[in-house]
Amino acid sequence: MKMNTPVTKRLNFKLMDEHDWPLLFELDQNPAVMQFLTRGIPTSLDKIKNEGIPRMLEYKNELKGWGLWAISIKPSNTFIGWVLIRPMHFFSDKPNFSDIEIGWRFKQQSWGNGYATEAAKALCDELAKQADVKKISATAITDNLGSINIMKKLGLTFIKSYTHTDEHGDLPAVLYAKTL
Template sequence: MNIARTARLSFRLMDENDAELLYELDNDPEVMKHLTRGKVSTMQTIKEVFIPRLNAYRNEQKGWGLWQVNIIESNTFIGWVLVRPMGFFEQPDFSDLEIGWRFKKMSWGKGYASEAALAIAKAVSEPEEVKSLSATALKDNLGSIKVMEKLGLKFVKNYIHKDEQGELPAVLYSCPKEQLS
């Protein structure tokens, strides 16, 4: 699957050869604030944990994986947009695609996340079996919640996110694919 460029951005499905870009992005404590409480990723973690997880759900034909986002004008890597079935590592729901994003701080506040996520969401939700798109974020990640709302996703519920660092309040947003903004 290919994703058409927008006026400002181009996209490419990432793979194990992109470890350096993933490391570069995850090496900023502010980028990682709402993901790992600010703990940056090591190259070893990228190669031994992140890349195998990516390869588990990556599907080029369906558009699942991490879509590299570049500014066309300068060919600058600014982040990625994730696409995979909701609950992929527990009980995958192939009719509901999870969308997520991670962007470099230098690109924040410029509408890139919303622009990229919308272009990618529309492309990957075209197949008939896809009925909805969903996204999650920690409750205090107001930037990501704003992107969710710009995409047309609506608040579904509060829940407790559990990971190796503890429990934190989180939110789930979702919408039928026809309601993407």
């Protein structure tokens, strides 16, 4: 059974593909948007095309609704960000296909309007209809209070603190989740 495309009063949803790189590039150029992801460093076009797009295509699964969902405002269809849906630990040797990770990235001018919460909730509601999905999880850098607030609004609860390590070093992070 194919996952339904979510429907909300204010937002349109579209599963992104390799042709959506201009939207990804535009979003990643604002240092405020990238603050908790790359320490505010904008993502290069080369990195989006040669790393980001191939990674997205690896976990994209239209039937299960996995991928990056472009979110746009009705009726203008103006792109404001995306919501990520993929199995937890997908890029490890032990992906968890019953625990689905949700994440988001939205344009700064859209912040404070409830769009990320509305989009994430609509996607969680669709994921919950899949019998093989047992848990929804999300992670954030500890200082990213905006994302943590969205996690709480989605009904996710604090599971643990941990150290997130990437090419820029180590940062304190949190995991939130809810069992379905």
